Amino acid sequence: MMGMKWLLSHRYQGDEMNEPLIDKHGRIHNYLRVSLIEKCNLRCRYCMPENPDWTPKEELCTTDELLTLIDRFIELGVVKVRLTGGEPLVRKDFNTILEHLAGRDVELSMTTNGILIDRHIRNLKDHGLLKINVSLDTLIPERFAMITRRTGFEKVIKNIKLLVDEGFEVKVNVVVMRNMNEDELIDFVRWTKDLPIIIRFIEFMPFDGNRWDDDKMVPLAEMKERIGEEFDFDKLTDGPHDTTKHYQVPGFAGQFGIISSMTEHFCGSCNRIRLLANGAMKNCLFSTDETDLLTPLRNGEDPEPIIRQVILEKKPSHAGRFNIAKQENRSMVTIGG
Ligand code: SAM
Ligand code: SF4
Secondary structure, eight states: OHHHHHHHHTSOOSOOOOOOOBOTTSOBOOEEEEEOOSOOSOOOTTTSOSSOOOOOGGGSOOHHHHHHHHHHHHHTTOOEEEEESSOGGGSTTHHHHHHHHHTSSSEEEEEEOSTTHHHHHHHHHHTTOOEEEEEOOOSOHHHHHHHHSSOOHHHHHHHHHHHHHTTOEEEEEEEEBTTTTGGGHHHHHHHTTTSOOEEEEEEOOOOTTSOOOGGGBOOHHHHHHHHHTTOOOEEOOOOTTOSEEEEEOTTOSSEEEEEOTTTSOOGGGOOEEEEOTTSEEESSTTOSOOEEOHHHHHTTOOOHHHHHHHHHTOOSSOOOHHHHHHSOOOOHHHHOO
16 A cells, blocks of 8 residues: 555645656646536537547546546646636536635636636635636527527627626637638637737647648638738737637727637647546547556556656657647547647
8 A cells, every 4th residue: 555655745835846747848837727627507619529528537636536537746846736627617517616716826717618606706706717718600590500500699798798897818719710700810800809808710620520621720810811901900928828819909999819720830839738537648639648647546646757758759749730630539528629
């Protein structure tokens, strides 16, 4: 029971000094994105396959296992934790997880579809989770129902406004797809005239079961050109690890940005680690490899050496859009973006 001893003695104490998680290319990894749950209350066509292959419950992390793994990453230098999913707010122990992480010295953020925000807003605010990305791909109610295969448009719009009124830092993620919503780029930018949010247009990425096709992907250059036909806009300065290129129409309260994972990747400054609901770790969104941390944890082993090795071995960049499109990868709903 050596392992169990390790587990008991290694609950986070906050005073350990560690070498940073660094790869062979000198990139320090201090940002953990945790997919809390595979399931979701929406069924977005670009994310959720028609017949998802859910992981059996016994192979998913319990609350305690998930928190132990997250704590271990924090001990190893993680300073930012983003909660995602599936839909993170659907996880029944969400409040326990939030409460636990609020006691850690990390910046908390979340990516959500926004449906359940009003029920959680007080708790999120009280626990300092103030940076929220809400996914909304259209400003047309009927289209929302078509893309997400569910209702809820009005709720999401209301909840975005509620977040802004309550002082949260709000970004809205829009996956841009040809013949689906690319005709709404201008309307989304116009939305930022009075609303202090950042709209982030995301190039459609290929994942298992989402019927990705190169023709459906609208590249950054085309998005900029289309927006430029209506608005003059300025390029803003981006942060060192930003995946988004930021722009603003002068005088507008909000901004817009473009995430060009497909046509202009940002791998050189990547600091991201992904942990999935089944305890698997991924060192890149597009990596087809996953490393199981849950089994070693259940065997009472310290996952640190495995974590360090996975980071060390990270590739310099993903291999370009055509190669990505040919690879098999999980469905996005189980990775979390
Ligand atoms: N349910 C939450 C939500 O929708 O925000 C969190 C999970 S969702 C998988 C995380 C992000 O991934 C969302 O912003 C979503 O738009 C994005 N996403 C999903 N599938 C995608 C795809 N094929 N290409 C680009 N982004 C995608
Ligand atoms: Fe659910 Fe988010 Fe995927 Fe839509 S994008 S199906 S809301 S996990």
